[in-house]
Amino acid sequence: MPKSSNQKLKLLYLLRILQKETDEEHYLNSQQLIERLEKYDISAERKSIYDDIARLTDFGYDIIHVKTKGGSGYYMGSREFELAELKLLVDVVQASRFITLRKSRELINKLEQFVSGKEAQQLQRQVYVAGRVKTDNESIYYNVDFIHRAIQENRQISFQYMEWTLDKKLVPRKGGARYVISPWALSWNDENYYLIGYDKEADLMKHYRVDKMGSIELTREERQGSIVFENFDIAVYTNKTFGMYGGREEIVSLVFADQLIGVVLDRFGRETDIRRLQEGTFRVRVKVAVSGQFFGWLTGLGTQVRLAGPENVVEEYRNYLKKIYGRYEEGCSGQ
Structure with a gap:
C-alpha cells in the first residue's frame, strides 16, 4: 500500500x-x-x-x-508559557486601552496556540476596567515598531501630530506641518503610549502620544540631544507631568492626611522624602509640572491635601478654584 x-x-x-x-x-x-x-x-x-x-x-x-x-x-508537560503566565498576558491585552478590540482578539487567539484546547478555554476571559474605552486606531502598533526602528538606527523621524475635532475626526495640527524629533524612548503612562524625544528648536525633551502621530517617516539625519537624554530621568518626568500634560516645573510643598501615603508613593515613587508633621499628617516636597491637570488632581483629593507652597503656586491654585466656583455661582447662565 x-x-x-x-x-x-x-x-x-x-x-x-x-x-x-x-x-x-x-x-x-x-x-x-x-x-x-x-x-x-x-x-x-x-x-x-x-x-x-x-x-x-x-x-x-x-x-x-x-x-x-x-x-x-x-x-x-512544560511549554513555552505556563497557563498562569498566559492568563496574565490575556488580562493585560484586554485591559490595555491602546489595543483595539479586533487586535485584542487576534492576540489572544495567538496566545491560545501555546496551550491545549482545554486550557485555551480558560483564556477566554473578560477583564472589566471602569471607564475603559478601547481605541479604534490600529496604526499605533506600526507606529511603535517604526519608532523602535528609528531608535535602533539612530535616526530622526518626522510626522504629523493629530488632534480631535468636534465631528470626532483626527486631523493634523498646525495645518499639517511636520514635526521633526529625535526619538529616544517610549513610555507607557496613563493608559497611553508616549514617544519621548528631543526637539532641537526648543532644545527640550518633549512627549507625544503615539496614537496621535500620523504619516511617520525616517529621515536621513542622525538623532540629536544625546547629552540632554543622558541627564533625563523618564520615571521622574512622568511622575511630575500629570496626565502627560506639560507645564512649568516647580518644587511644591504638599501636606497630606496619613491615609493618603499610598496615593503619594504611587504618584511620586518610593524615594519621595516624607516628613511627619502633627498627628495624622505628613509633608512632601516634590517637583511637578504646574498645570490644570495638577490642580485637578489636588482638587480630587479634597480636604485631605493642602498645597503649602510656594506662594505663587498657591495663588494660582486659589484662582483656579475661584474660576471653577464662579461657573456655579447663583445667577450663572450655565453656558
Missing part, C-alpha cells in the same frame, strides 16, 4: 496533536494517537509511536508518560 504524502510529516502532526489535545489533566494513549494520525492520512503502529515520542523527547520536548489504574498515556 503506497504511503500518504503526509507520512513524512508524521512527527510534526504527532507534536501538534500532543500540544493541542493534551495537558496534565488530559492525555492520549498510543492507540488514540494512532487514530488521531489517521485523520491526517498518516499510518502508524504502536512501536513507531513509542519511537517518535522518544525522538521528540530527545529533541527537548517535555512529553510525560503516565501510568494509572485506568490505563496509560502521554501528555505535553
Whole structure:
C-alpha cells in the first residue's frame, strides 16, 4: 500500500496533536494517537509511536508518560508559557486601552496556540476596567515598531501630530506641518503610549502620544540631544507631568492626611522624602509640572491635601478654584 504524502510529516502532526489535545489533566494513549494520525492520512503502529515520542523527547520536548489504574498515556508537560503566565498576558491585552478590540482578539487567539484546547478555554476571559474605552486606531502598533526602528538606527523621524475635532475626526495640527524629533524612548503612562524625544528648536525633551502621530517617516539625519537624554530621568518626568500634560516645573510643598501615603508613593515613587508633621499628617516636597491637570488632581483629593507652597503656586491654585466656583455661582447662565 503506497504511503500518504503526509507520512513524512508524521512527527510534526504527532507534536501538534500532543500540544493541542493534551495537558496534565488530559492525555492520549498510543492507540488514540494512532487514530488521531489517521485523520491526517498518516499510518502508524504502536512501536513507531513509542519511537517518535522518544525522538521528540530527545529533541527537548517535555512529553510525560503516565501510568494509572485506568490505563496509560502521554501528555505535553512544560511549554513555552505556563497557563498562569498566559492568563496574565490575556488580562493585560484586554485591559490595555491602546489595543483595539479586533487586535485584542487576534492576540489572544495567538496566545491560545501555546496551550491545549482545554486550557485555551480558560483564556477566554473578560477583564472589566471602569471607564475603559478601547481605541479604534490600529496604526499605533506600526507606529511603535517604526519608532523602535528609528531608535535602533539612530535616526530622526518626522510626522504629523493629530488632534480631535468636534465631528470626532483626527486631523493634523498646525495645518499639517511636520514635526521633526529625535526619538529616544517610549513610555507607557496613563493608559497611553508616549514617544519621548528631543526637539532641537526648543532644545527640550518633549512627549507625544503615539496614537496621535500620523504619516511617520525616517529621515536621513542622525538623532540629536544625546547629552540632554543622558541627564533625563523618564520615571521622574512622568511622575511630575500629570496626565502627560506639560507645564512649568516647580518644587511644591504638599501636606497630606496619613491615609493618603499610598496615593503619594504611587504618584511620586518610593524615594519621595516624607516628613511627619502633627498627628495624622505628613509633608512632601516634590517637583511637578504646574498645570490644570495638577490642580485637578489636588482638587480630587479634597480636604485631605493642602498645597503649602510656594506662594505663587498657591495663588494660582486659589484662582483656579475661584474660576471653577464662579461657573456655579447663583445667577450663572450655565453656558
